[in-house]
Amino acid sequence: MGALLGVLPFFAYTTIFLVIPTLIVVVGAFLDGNSRPTLGNLSALTQPQIMSAFIRSVLLSAVTAVLGAVFGALLAYAVSTGREGGPLRRLVTSLCGVLAQFGGVTLAFAFVATVGFQGFVTLWLQNVGIDLAGSTWLFEPGKGLILVYTYFQIPLMLIVFLPAVEGLRPQWREAAESLGGNTWHYWRHVAGPILAPSFIGAMLLLFTNAFSAYATAAALISQGSPIIPLQIGGTLSSEVILGQENVGKAMALGMVVIVAVVMTLYTVLERRTTRWLGR
Amino acid sequence: MKLRAARRRSQSILRRMIVGLIGLFFALPLLGMVEFTTRAPGGGRTLETWATLFDAATIDANYPELKAGILASAGLVVLTVAIMLIMLVPTMTWVRLRLPGVRRLVEFVCLLPLTIPAIVLVVGLAPVYAWVAYFLGESSLWLAFAYVVLVLPYAYRALDAGLNAIDVNTLAEAARSLGAGWPTVMWRIILPNVRTAVLSASFLSVALVLGEFTIANLFSRDNLQVAINLLNKRDASLATAAALAALILAFIVLFAMSFVGAGRRSHQPEEN
Numbered sequence: 105m106g107a108l109l110g111v112l113p114f115f116a117y118t119t120i121f122l123v124i125p126t127l128i129v130v131v132g133a134f135l136d137g138n139s140r141p142t143l144g145n146l147s148a149l150t151q152p153q154i155m156s157a158f159i160r161s162v163l164l165s166a167v168t169a170v171l172g173a174v175f176g177a178l179l180a181y182a183v184s185t186g187r188e189g190g191p192l193r194r195l196v197t198s199l200c201g202v203l204a205q206f207g208g209v210t211l212a213f214a215f216v217a218t219v220g221f222q223g224f225v226t227l228w229l230q231n232v233g234i235d236l237a238g239s240t241w242l243f244e245p246g247k248g249l250i251l252v253y254t255y256f257q258i259p260l261m262l263i264v265f266l267p268a269v270e271g272l273r274p275q276w277r278e279a280a281e282s283l284g285g286n287t288w289h290y291w292r293h294v295a296g297p298i299l300a301p302s303f304i305g306a307m308l309l310l311f312t313n314a315f316s317a318y319a320t321a322a323a324l325i326s327q328g329s330p331i332i333p334l335q336i337g338g339t340l341s342s343e344v345i346l347g348q349e350n351v352g353k354a355m356a357l358g359m360v361v362i363v364a365v366v367m368t369l370y371t372v373l374e375r376r377t378t379r380w381l382g383r
Numbered sequence: 384m385k386l387r388a389a390r391r392r393s394q395s396i397l398r399r400m401i402v403g404l405i406g407l408f409f410a411l412p413l414l415g416m417v418e419f420t421t422r423a424p425g426g427g428r429t430l431e432t433w434a435t436l437f438d439a440a441t442i443d444a445n446y447p448e449l450k451a452g453i454l455a456s457a458g459l460v461v462l463t464v465a466i467m468l469i470m471l472v473p474t475m476t477w478v479r480l481r482l483p484g485v486r487r488l489v490e491f492v493c494l495l496p497l498t499i500p501a502i503v504l505v506v507g508l509a510p511v512y513a514w515v516a517y518f519l520g521e522s523s524l525w526l527a528f529a530y531v532v533l534v535l536p537y538a539y540r541a542l543d544a545g546l547n548a549i550d551v552n553t554l555a556e557a558a559r560s561l562g563a564g565w566p567t568v569m570w571r572i573i574l575p576n577v578r579t580a581v582l583s584a585s586f587l588s589v590a591l592v593l594g595e596f597t598i599a600n601l602f603s604r605d606n607l608q609v610a611i612n613l614l615n616k617r618d619a620s621l622a623t624a625a626a627l628a629a630l631i632l633a634f635i636v637l638f639a640m641s642f643v644g645a646g647r648r649s650h651q652p653e654e655n
Contacts, residue, residue, distance in 0.1 A: 107481040111489070114474040118492050121532050125507025126499060132507075175405055182401040185394050192402075198638040203409065206594040206633055209608045210626040211412070213615065217623055218415030225411065255412065258405065316500030319596035323612055333502045340505065340601050356503040367498050 129360065132353035145354035154335060154355060160246075161332040162362070165314035168253040172314075173307040175254070176261020177269075183262065184269040197266070200259035207256040208319030215242060215252050215324070243325050252320055257310050264309055268302035305373035312363045312370075332359060413627070420624040432620045436628060446618075449625060452610020455523040459606060460592045462527035464585045467538050470531070472581065475542055476573050479551045493539035496532055501597040504532065512602060523604040530598070534591050538584040545580020549573075579643055586640040590633045 136142040149155065183196050219225050219242055229235070242248035272295055280290040318333040329335045332355060339352030423429035435441050442450050471493075478486050496504070508529055515525050551573065558572045574581065596608035607629055615622035 107477075110477040111474055111482060111485060114470055114489065115492075117470055118532070118535075120511065121508070121528050122492065122495060122499075122504075122535075125504055125511055126495075128507040128510055129503055178401050179405050182398040185398050194638070194641050196402075198634060198641050199409075201637045202590065202630060202634040205590055206630055208594060208596040209612045209615075210594070210630050213611075213619075213623045213626045214412035214416050217419035218412045222419075224415055224418045255409070258409075312498075312500075316502065318500070318502040319600075319608070322600065323596070333500070336502050336506060337601055340509065352506055356506040359500055359503055360498065363498050363500060 126360075129353050129356045132350050133357040135350055137349040145348075145350045148348060148351045149354055149358060154332075154351075157330060157332045157335045158358065160330055161315055164246075164249055164253065164331060165311045167250055168257045168314045169307050169310040171250070171254045172257025172261045172310045173265075173303065176258040176306075176310075177265050177303060179258065180262045180265045180269045184266060184272075197263065200262045202259075204256055204260040204263060207317060209323040211252060211255060211320050212323035215248070215255075219248075219251075244330075249321060249324070249331075252324065253314050253317065256317075256320070257314060260313055261306055261310060264306040265302060268299055268306075272298065301373045301376045305370050308366050308370040308373070312366050315359070315363060315366075416623050416627045420620050420627065422620070432624045435621060436624045446614065446621070448605075449610050449614055449621075451605050452607045455605040455610075456593060456607035458524050459527050459530060459595075460589050462524055463530040463534065463592050464588050466527060466531045467534055467584065467588055468581060471535075471538055471542055471584075472574065472577070473569055475539075475546055476551060476555075476569065479546060480555055490539070490543075493535045495535075497536045501533060502601075504529065505598055505601045508598070509602075521604075523599070523606060526595075526599055526602070526604055526606065530588075530592050530595060533595070533598075534584075534588040537587045537591070541584040541587060542577065542580050545577035545583075548580075549576045582643050583640050586636050586643075589636050593629055593633050593636075 133145050134141055134143070136144060149158070179196075183193055215223075217223055242251075276294050276298075277290055280294050285293070316333070318337060321331055321334055322337060325334065329338045336352050336355050336359070339348075339355070420432045421428045421430060423431075474489065478489055512525075512529075515528065519525055554572050554576065555568050558568045563572070593607060595606060596612070598604075599606040599609045600612070607625075611622050611625050611629070614625065
């Protein structure tokens, strides 16, 4: 009993600031404005603007997860063939750590300063006859947001995927070569199958990363709420319509369900990965 | 041998091309920020914005919101790291020593924030923070409570790796048999042995807190990122410079961390 007292502060703290907030979302999604049980909040999710925000969020996350995974994996491979503990690797991994975590406002500003109306690439392209400033492409989920999100997805992919690429032993390649295999055979029959689970797992992680992101879009988009995190933010900061008090919680629950499904898949894959790469 | 040499050469060319192309994609927006913050009104270059940013007196007089944001974030960094360490290190050690049965539960709770997006946490935290404001006041500093939850998974992993590398049980038993009390064990035995893990958990927390925007913005509190975002409406050049400066600061913190980690590995090569 005395031993349990030692973990009391931890559980008290996480109950107040993690478990209770989670329960407020989960339970609140099924309550109306007068705290009576209802399914109205969930059916409100089928409203066209909420539905399309969900679809846009999922598409944006999926596309940037694939782009980030492909380019991030290439970068991870390039970095892993470099010298271990060398300056390139240390620099790239620290830089990726910052860029993956430090999206948000900074990233929005960086892209506005580069390809915004007055951005230097925009101005430069104008000189060669390409007009980027004519439209609001940078602020649209299907165009600009994909570009901006990919910017923080690639570094995250590198961080997550690098250990897997580093787990490839040179002996495997030598073994493949001594049996007469060429580079294609090696990638097709050895490295590819070994890396596939971690690659897909990392892609799932990237999906949840983009799906959860709020700050970048909030700093970039000032009108409308095209994606679901912005919709939820809107329910917190603006007047709520009577009878829709807890729709924000239902949207939040929807997000948690999607993230939880993806993370479960991730955990399953992660278990498969450890079998070969021995991490 | 010939094959391997050829492969190494083609690998090296491929590596340079990939790193170069992706590096360009990453460099352009950062260059964009540098270019934008050094534009002079009539065309040409000036460092005026950067001079303003590092001129404490001018910031104090003309940009009180930026100053408030910087101070709030500095306070949040200290408070978040302090709460995180005071809560996690003793709990994780205690669980290893006396309650191995709840270790999985502690791990589950610590990793839970990974499946709960910050924006969802904000929705659930809103009523909790109404109580925090009621008891402790409206200060931005109390955001640290939520930030500890955000850094929990990363801090847990770092500290877990550190504690795995030492034999907590033997160390604690040795100290206890020599007459040390639990506080002494914690402070003089465990803590010095997981120094590097504590440092990396702290550095990660610092970087995360410096970049946090979602919670502070939606709760209408001050922090660095919120201040920068507000400042953008008034002085886009200064806001961009401040954002870049914060990014560079976070990079320096993480870069320093990569050396701390390297130091530990070379001292304890074969430990798990």
